[in-house]
Amino acid sequence: MADLLVVVPGITGSVLRDAAGRDVWNLSPRAIVGGLTGLRRTVGALRLPAGIGDAAPDDPAGLSAGGPITGWHLWPGFWAGGGYGRLLAHLESVNPGGVRGFGYDWRLSNRHTARLLSRRVERWLAEWRARPGNAGARVVFVCHSMGGLVVRYHLEVLGGREHAWRVVTLGTPYRGAVKAISALTGDAFGGLGALGWDEPLTELARSLPAVYQLLPTYRCVSTADGPAGLDTVSVPGADPAMVRDALAFHREIAAAVAGNGAPPYELYAFAGKIQATVQSVELGPVRRYRHEQGGVDHAGDGTVALFSAVPPEWPNTAPALLHAARHGGLPGTAALLDALTDKILARDLGGILAPPCELGLDVPEVVASGPVPVAVRADRADLLLHAVLREPGAEGPDPYGRDTVAEIRLDADGSGGYHGRIPAPEGIWRLDVTAVAETPPVTVGDYVTVASGSS
Incomplete structure (x- = not known):
């Protein structure tokens, strides 16, 4: 194929390095288990200053992004990912020489990251089109989790849609994930108090614009008066201004999608199913997280509910491609990789999407x-x-x-x-x-x- 494949990882999915080129964020679970003190130092280095907004830290000794992480990594209690080594290798076998991995500082606002992506894609595409036979090449995006929000902003708000041919999202939280609430309240890390991780991990989450931009945009809060959205209910411990800005980020995308009309690219949404997934929360004196929304358990991938893993403009989940996989493992699921190839190459899916059991x-x-x-x-x-x-x-x-x-x-x-x-x-x-x-x-x-x- 002549098109350029660009992989955009999710939150925590890119290597972060200090000014000396040392990896600050590239910790495997094995490394975390063997070095609790090192993890605490890492958490401290990752915190962002208050009021950063859509900017990047101006500290010259600050962190910079490397490529996508290739192996398992996790933020204990909040996020676990299988890495992108298998996905990148699979895509390279489909399109030799035509795969680019976009690493980015996943702590920062997705608006900032989308602007960086726009500049990077412009350069990559120009270089790719300069090769013989590639003059008419366009971009195929393969995005995991939050990476789909970054790409969506690039396409619809920043005008990148005219160069896109296909967009594939894997577990992208289009409508957010309740797990972001548990991170900002500190509930996600409550079980780690014995190890002394709960407070620093909570403080880290509250400093990151990207975590706020994963907050649910649907009415996820159960109240005595019925379901309510985060525009009317406060999240304990969270910065109200950052919550408002995060919701505005999603409204900005929605307005652009509505105004732009039918996209010139094909959009495929892969979603996890039948995994126990928190979908709503009671924010009372004792917070309770529920595996249901509106009285129905829709399940999902363990992090993103099924209904949140499809674009909001879709009237239902029928066009989605569903896999019985956990969120962090979606990019490395064998059946999904086969189906992804079929979408990229537009082959007949046949029986590939029917594993022997789920x-x-x-x-x-x-x-x-x-x-x-x-x-x-x-x-x-x-x-x-x-x-x-x-x-x-x-x-x-x-x-x-x-x-x-x-x-x-x-x-x-x-x-x-x-x-x-x-x-x-x-x-x-x-x-x-x-x-x-x-x-x-x-x-x-x-x-x-x-x-x-x-x-």
């Missing part, structure tokens, strides 16, 4: 001590499911099982539900549940933090 994982992000409760929903009641707790790492499980901490078989309840409790010592672990008797085996996984105690 698994929805519900596991707490943080527990005070082991064992860890594991619940799975499946579309079949006859599966043989094994849950494995592993040492975290970027390269996948050790084929000889040397990284295995614990393994159990989940019990079936006869109606598609599976449950178990897996022993877990203190630390950060990778939990994978696999339907081992399927061909090929089907796996869903995520990270879990055991804050204190032991099994």
